[in-house]
Amino acid sequence: MRLVVIGCGYVGTVVAASMARVGHTVVGIEVDPEKLAYLRTGRAPFHEPRLSALLKDGLARGSLTFDDDPTTAVPDADLIFLCLASPNGGEGRASMTQVEAAVASIEPVLRPGQVLVSKSTMPLGANETIASRLRDRCGFEVPVVANPEFLREGTAVQDFLHPDRVVFGADDVQALDVVIRAYRPIIDQSFEFGADGSDLARAPQVVTTDRRSAEVMKFAANAFLASRISLINEIARICDAHGADVDIVARGVGLDGRIGPAYLQAGLGWGGSCFDKDLAILARQARDAGIEPDLIESVRHANQAHRRWVADRIGELLGGLAGRRVALLGLAFKPDTDDVRDSPAVELAQRLLAAGAEVCAHDPVVAKVAAVPDLEICPHPMLAAERADAVVLATEWAEYATLDMHALAGVMRGTLVVDARNSWDPRRVVDAGLDYHGIGRPGIAATAGGS
Numbered sequence: 001m002r003l004v005v006i007g008c009g010y011v012g013t014v015v016a017a018s019m020a021r022v023g024h025t026v027v028g029i030e031v032d033p034e035k036l037a038y039l040r041t042g043r044a045p046f047h048e049p050r051l052s053a054l055l056k057d058g059l060a061r062g063s064l065t066f067d068d069d070p071t072t073a074v075p076d077a078d079l080i081f082l083c084l085a086s087p088n089g090g091e092g093r094a095s096m097t098q099v100e101a102a103v104a105s106i107e108p109v110l111r112p113g114q115v116l117v118s119k120s121t122m123p124l125g126a127n128e129t130i131a132s133r134l135r136d137r138c139g140f141e142v143p144v145v146a147n148p149e150f151l152r153e154g155t156a157v158q159d160f161l162h163p164d165r166v167v168f169g170a171d172d173v174q175a176l177d178v179v180i181r182a183y184r185p186i187i188d189q190s191f192e193f194g195a196d197g198s199d200l201a202r203a204p205q206v207v208t209t210d211r212r213s214a215e216v217m218k219f220a221a222n223a224f225l226a227s228r229i230s231l232i233n234e235i236a237r238i239c240d241a242h243g244a245d246v247d248i249v250a251r252g253v254g255l256d257g258r259i260g261p262a263y264l265q266a267g268l269g270w271g272g273s274c275f276d277k278d279l280a281i282l283a284r285q286a287r288d289a290g291i292e293p294d295l296i297e298s299v300r301h302a303n304q305a306h307r308r309w310v311a312d313r314i315g316e317l318l319g320g321l322a323g324r325r326v327a328l329l330g331l332a333f334k335p336d337t338d339d340v341r342d343s344p345a346v347e348l349a350q351r352l353l354a355a356g357a358e359v360c361a362h363d364p365v366v367a368k369v370a371a372v373p374d375l376e377i378c379p380h381p382m383l384a385a386e387r388a389d390a391v392v393l394a395t396e397w398a399e400y401a402t403l404d405m406h407a408l409a410g411v412m413r414g415t416l417v418v419d420a421r422n423s424w425d426p427r428r429v430v431d432a433g434l435d436y437h438g439i440g441r442p443g444i445a446a447t448a449g450g451s
């Protein structure tokens, strides 16, 4: 099938490259000249495992091209994916500027029989608004199918090609058929994979529903995920106060089939560009309907409180932050991405700096943080740790898992290690003569035999 993907940000680039990978002919539309130049040479404009390989493959096979103008490709397309950002425009009101501009740009060239698939997370009802606008402007029906995206940064390609479920919200059966046809290789896991490092086949559940329910599903999924993390982090603070270990608690709780183990990893608080934005928009839409979103707001507030608590805890453990040197390992909001939007690690750096600490950070891919221009970023974790009073693991990159703790102890001035992602083995830390503190885990002082 011939597909056009409008907007090559995180979601759009993954959709375009993956749809080309499963056998479609795809044109990706991107108006930012810098991003377009990247895409045309098979480079992802952001760090995302496997994406560049997929882009290069599509470009080489001729099944994937990129353009800045949709009007050439749209007339020949069976399906047009809308993958534009709808950021929080303030007070939880999603900004529809990009989506509206994109729809306006294709209106003159749309033809009957084509289907719009919207993957942008838009306010509830926005798909209906787009459909009725197109009806008015085009003079014929252009079905709009809501197809929310659940991919995670860092595993986006895997999540798109081997999803748990795909959701289609449509009020037009024919349009639904066309979209399902485009997804057929993914639904059946019938495309050739394995050579590109993807997992084994995992046939997703297909959920077909009305547009509004599909729209709510996206917000609800993020609200559930964020609330689980806020809750386990609150439990972690309780564990910390009462000498329990939250990791063991989470394991025991997650073994309950009704609860399950996912998203129970206590840490530094959730971040990224989606959770808080989507919760804010959902809360606003609740209020607009006269519903007080107590729980959703609590999930957001609890996350803020948790982030503050971690910074305060580091201050307590150091006996004050002024003049202390802290090495921060990781700046991205999670591993395998260079995204620092609403990163808890960056917020921690800001809090430590504001309290008078000297902070030196390292991240395997983040080389600068525009929001904190004064933040010193070192090219190697050991350089960041030099003369540090404390080392804080802020993002659980795989390369930190094998960090040489004896070498770390050798370059540090102090002995405090704060594992703010509970991802290090405490024994490895204390055996090197360092003091281990996790999040909601009992602290362990260095062993006498440590170097």
Ligand code: UGA
Binding pocket: 149, 150, 151, 152, 153, 154, 222, 225, 229, 262, 263, 264, 265, 266, 267, 268, 269, 270, 271, 272, 273, 274, 275, 278, 333, 334
């Ligand atoms: C999230 C959702 O997981 C996706 O399904 C959704 O498509 C996406 O938002 C979106 O709306 O676009 P993402 O923000 O990429 O994906 O990242 P996650 O892997 O969900 O992690 C979010 C944050 O929660 C990170 O800061 C992560 O470190 C934190 N987290 C996650 C925890 O602290 N504990 C956990 O157990 C899991």
